[in-house]
Amino acid sequence: MGLQGSAAIVGIAELKPEKKPTGPEKFSIEQWAQLARLALLDAGLSHGDVNGLVTSFVMESAMLAPATVAEYLGMEVNYAEYVDLGGATAAGMIWRAASAIELGIADVVVCALPGAMTPQPPGAPPAMDGWLYGASSNAYGSPQAEFEIPYGNIAQNSGYAQIANRYAAEFGYDARALAKIAVDQRTNACANPEALFYGKPLTIDDVLNSPMIADPLHMLEIVMPVSGGAAVVLASREKAAQTPHRPVWLTGFGERLAFKTHTYAADLVRTPIGPASDTAFAMAGLSRQEVDMVSIYDCYTIAVLLAIEDAGFCAKGEGMDFVNSHDLTFEGDFPCNTHGGQLSFGQTGMAGGLSHVTEGARQIMGRAADNQMTRCDTVFVSGNGGIMSEQVALILRGD
């Protein structure tokens, strides 16, 4: 079942995360073109090589986004896909692109996620719905409009906090272990000049002394959305042979989703990354012990803890001990989010999820800088959308 592992990431592009974007704002389709250009340059491939596109939403077109992008880029493609998995979108794009390549319907596929603000028409009032409701839907007939929003159950913080409190009730809670996840990732960011928090070391006490946002989550355990963008080019074995970098093969993936609002999760602390990871490892024919680095979607520290457990790197309920007894830095015995993670690299909107893919590719290609691991052949990547509600696991491998 599944992939043969004959499609590879051959080019990556990533804009440096910024709190406030420098330079003029660009529309989504302009950002898409910029990111595609950079990723193709990195891969040594050209406009005419591309015959597949994977996108998520673009601000300029609520419908028909892939066609909007293809037309703007001036590309005719055999494969165009729209992925709508929140924070799991990036990882979801990668396996879809690789599948299309293995099916033989495309041999060079570009996946891009713009992550910067777009220009507003002169004099227009700011759009409010996204600000008021986040990813929740206030449309008539939406279960969230009727049964969540009126109770204030909106946005991510309260949902992840409820996961953490449920976890505490079942397994106990060591706030210092959770904080250590953020601290180790900050150590990684301090070796990565591209990271938003480069040069700003962090201690466990700093995390625990930061303001409580939603019990038990502190401010420094929560990502800060910033501006950026990323893209990845995948290619067939034949095309990959013409590219300059060590190819990063996708040898396994899994995907699982079951709900939108966490209230309706069958089990709030045994999350969909479990079955998604089982599928991915079985497809790749690998054990957890063969992984050199984990690139885990880290919107919150509790999300990392649950992914470490549910993806099978330790037993359920032992994640806090595992974090306390392992070094999660790029020089450690369980390297995790070597770019700093979104917590310290920066959550560049939807592109933040792609940063976990680009970092995995960078480590396997040997192109990380001061944070390069001495040896990295196998990377586990997770994507996490909603409130741990939609999850994707990827296995990346170098030859």
Added chain:
Amino acid sequence: MNFEKPLPLATPTSQPFWEALTRHEVQIQQCGDCGAWIYYPRAFCSKCLSPELEWKEISGRGTLYSFTIARRPTAPFWADDVPQLIAVVELDEGPRLTSTLCNVEESDIRVGMRLQPLFDDVSDKGVTMLRYEPE
């Protein structure tokens, strides 16, 4: 900017639920084919897709499955209402629902605590919200 709190707008499917609340009763659906209790209201059973869903009155009692104490408002509507005690309640029949906790000290909130409905009539709106307090 109008930050009047958002209220539920009943649909043809959910109307019996909201109407029961205005009478200070809790009604949810039970599937006539597979027996599953369903929340939130649906037109088709979420266990078997049967359309044979029957409204049944229940006590509304349950236990606290999880919660948070939001110290920053989850949206601008609740700017004056922090901390918000947002809760997931597991009904004795099984389904879970979202609510908020009332009449409880922060330090007394425990996952697993028993809860009973508190019918919150929103004045002038004809809407009753289903909130919860310790039994």
